Amino acid sequence: MTLVRNTVNEALAADIPPADIIRDGLGKGMDRISKLFDEAKIFLPQIVAASKAMDLALELIGPSLTEGNGTSIGTIVMGSVRGDIHEIGKDVCCAMLKGAGYKVIDLGPDQAPERFVEGARKHCAMAIGASALMTTTLVVQKEIVVEMRKDGSSAKVLVGGAPCCQQWADEIGADGYSANGSAIVNLVRSFV
Ligand code: B12
Structure with a gap:
């Protein structure tokens, strides 16, 4: 959890757009987790750990996602x-x-x-x-x-x-x- 917290905070501090962090970082990580699980190379405990890491990462990114001028487009x-x-x-x-x-x-x-x-x-x-x-x-x-x-x-x-x-x-x-x-x-x- 410390690793995901630090990595996400570093990415945000480096002004990497939140969507890029999700798509190119976290999303790719989850794709790999899914693949490894499907291939029976990792099991439920690792999946649960990855899910918790993802939850925390999205929670940390959340405030940076709030819509620019506060007005939503739909x-x-x-x-x-x-x-x-x-x-x-x-x-x-x-x-x-x-x-x-x-x-x-x-x-x-x-x-x-x-x-x-x-x-x-x-x-x-x-x-x-x-x-x-x-x-x-x-x-x-x-x-x-x-x-x-x-x-x-x-x-x-x-x-x-x-x-x-x-x-x-x-x-x-x-x-x-x-x-x-x-x-x-x-x-x-x-x-x-
Ligand atoms: C993580 C996971 C879990 C976690 C979920 C944690 C959580 N909080 O979500 C836990 C451990 C709890 C879990 C439980 C179970 N799981 Co599970 N799980 C997975 C796993 C490994 C990864 C899924 C994931 O998060 N992928 C990463 C995300 C980012 O990708 P994604 O979900 O595909 O989403 C992307 C796109 O699909 C799309 N998308 C998603 N939703 C939407 C919606 C809209 C509107 C749009 C446009 C796009 C879109 O955009 C997303 C982002 O890019 C998959 C394996 C796999 N290959 O998918 C199995 C899998 C889905 N699980 C499976 C099963 C069977 C279960 C259990 C029944 C296991 C059990 N026997 O108890 C239970 C489910 C109980 C229930 N009633 O739901 C099976 C389903 C088999 C099937 N085809 O029916 C899979 C495929 C594993 C397998 N190979 O057997 N699981």
Whole structure:
């Protein structure tokens, strides 16, 4: 934890843009962690340690991400879908969006479709983003699209997470998909 704290503080002190720290530093680190885990070269304790390091890093970077002149250019409601407690990727997306000047409402993990609908309505969101990291929870993204359309919401529905892809997004009628936190910013910009 001391290492991540010092490294992030050094990067911030060196005026490296927060988005670069996330994308080129922390994000790459998590990609490597995911790969090593998939290859059974590291195990749960190391994953939990990496998750905690990531949480701390994003917390330290948070204040530097507050939107330039305080006025946001739109609100995005983000959450991990029902049954899914994976949060790191969603948190990275939240940080990148905040860094790009959007107001982000983070619903947190394990969120039912209705919570996304309520969130979009309550915050007059321009988009909602549903993160799913497991093949078993991917289907909840479909439910979210259905509930959002039923509600008549004009907010765009974005989907993402490791098992998700453009083909799936098209199949369930989502408005957008991106493979990573940098691309989500361009995706949201494309709707304006
Ligand atoms: C870290 C991790 C955990 C941590 C999560 C900690 C946390 N606070 O998030 C812990 C240890 C808690 C965990 C638990 C579990 N995990 Co896990 N976990 C992972 C791991 C290793 C890395 C995920 C990660 O953080 N990646 C780094 C981030 C930065 O990448 P990302 O999430 O893909 O996000 C990026 C993009 O996908 C995209 N994105 C993400 N969300 C969104 C949303 C939108 C709208 C958009 C546009 C883009 C977008 O942008 C992000 C940033 O670039 C993956 C392995 C893997 N290869 O993904 C397994 C993995 C996802 N876990 C898995 C499993 C099975 C579980 C457990 C069920 C294990 C168990 N048996 O108990 C539980 C889940 C319980 C539950 N109900 O959710 C499986 C899922 C298998 C499957 N295909 O269904 C995986 C793939 C591991 C494996 N190979 O088996 N896990």
